[in-house]
Amino acid sequence: MTRTDLVAALDIGGTKIAGALVDAQGRIRVRTQRPTPARENAEAVHKTVEEVLGELTRSPLWAGARALGIGSAGPVDAAAGTVSPVNVPGWRDFPLVERVQAVSGGLPVTLIGDGPAIAAAEHWQGAAQGYDHALCMVVSTGVGGGLVLGGSLYPGPTGNAGHIGHISVDLDGAPCPCGARGCVEGIASGPSIARRALDDGWRPAPDGDTSAVAVAAAARDGDPVARAAFARAARALAAGIAATATLVEIEIAVVGGGVAKSGEVLFAPLRRALRDYATLSFVRDLTVVPARMGTDAGLVGAAAAALNAPCGVLPPV
Numbered sequence: 054m055t056r057t058d059l060v061a062a063l064d065i066g067g068t069k070i071a072g073a074l075v076d077a078q079g080r081i082r083v084r085t086q087r088p089t090p091a092r093e094n095a096e097a098v099h100k101t102v103e104e105v106l107g108e109l110t111r112s113p114l115w116a117g118a119r120a121l122g123i124g125s126a127g128p129v130d131a132a133a134g135t136v137s138p139v140n141v142p143g144w145r146d147f148p149l150v151e152r153v154q155a156v157s158g159g160l161p162v163t164l165i166g167d168g169p170a171i172a173a174a175e176h177w178q179g180a181a182q183g184y185d186h187a188l189c190m191v192v193s194t195g196v197g198g199g200l201v202l203g204g205s206l207y208p209g210p211t212g213n214a215g216h217i218g219h220i221s222v223d224l225d226g227a228p229c230p231c232g233a234r235g236c237v238e239g240i241a242s243g244p245s246i247a248r249r250a251l252d253d254g255w256r257p258a259p260d261g262d263t264s265a266v267a268v269a270a271a272a273r274d275g276d277p278v279a280r281a282a283f284a285r286a287a288r289a290l291a292a293g294i295a296a297t298a299t300l301v302e303i304e305i306a307v308v309g310g311g312v313a314k315s316g317e318v319l320f321a322p323l324r325r326a327l328r329d330y331a332t333l334s335f336v337r338d339l340t341v342v343p344a345r346m347g348t349d350a351g352l353v354g355a356a357a358a359a360l361n362a363p364c365g366v367l368p369p370v
């Protein structure tokens with residue numbers, strides 16, 4: 054990379070498909086976005102990807118693009134170059150890398166899951182900057198994450214490593230759509246927090262808002278049921294974070310996403326619960342902080358993954 058080189062990035066999710074040209078300092082120079090036609094067939098979804106890429110290729114800056122990174126809702130299979138996002142049912146084993154390469158002038162393409170992409174972004178530009186061992190998480194309608202180990206992003210062989218949302222923390226807990234039981238996501242996601250609060254007797258304000266944001270507001274006002282729902286989510290997150298730290302010795306856990314925006318309503322019980330679960334000497338000093346990257350994390354992280362692809366010259370996947 055020279056200072057004028059750029060990386061193209063795609064961030065593919067269930068609600069939007071975003072694209073960008075990112076420079077070597079991590080700044081977004083060109084950006085574009087379309088809603089994901091998530092209920093349509095494979096080709097209709099891909100047509101939206103082509104529209105987003107088309108806008109990038111028409112930019113005068115496109116000539117500087119040296120590689121293309123994709124962060125996609127998972128599961129992805131980076132080894133096969135395919136994606137099967139849970140929230141885009143039309144795409145199952147969709148050959149995204151091959152199809153994107155064909156319309157991007159043959160640029161080398163790197164594919165990772167959206168969790169690892171966010172970890173790459175936080176490590177490059179955000180709260181995990183300067184840490185060689187980090188877990189970065191998103192807690193919103195789902196729970197995902199990615200790992201930085203030994204100073205580098207660790208996406209794993211298929212690009213999904215760090216998916217903390219589907220670690221079981223309640224062996225006899227409720228069945229999870231993934232097929233397991235008692236997963237972190239089923240306790241700590243926004244909808245799970247809201248459901249728990251409602252089941253335990255919390256009632257929304259007259260505006261009828263039953264989202265986790267409303268539960269957080271009630272918790273902030275001292276509602277004991279709302280506070281208990283957040284405390285339970287915090288314990289699930291703490292158990293998952295402690296397990297990760299015990300396995301691979303992370304120094305920091307970065308937590309972002311809509312639920313993390315509730316601030317100390319989540320982080321205070323999370324820090325307390327970590328003291329209960331992260332007990333061994335080598336995990337006791339683990340810190341938990343809010344994410345710093347905003348909605349651009351997926352794009353910046355996809356660019357980071359392409360920049361840091363193995364073998365120096367950014368080989369095709």
Ligand SMILES: [Zn+2]
Nearest residue numbers: 219229231236
């Ligand atoms: Zn699960």
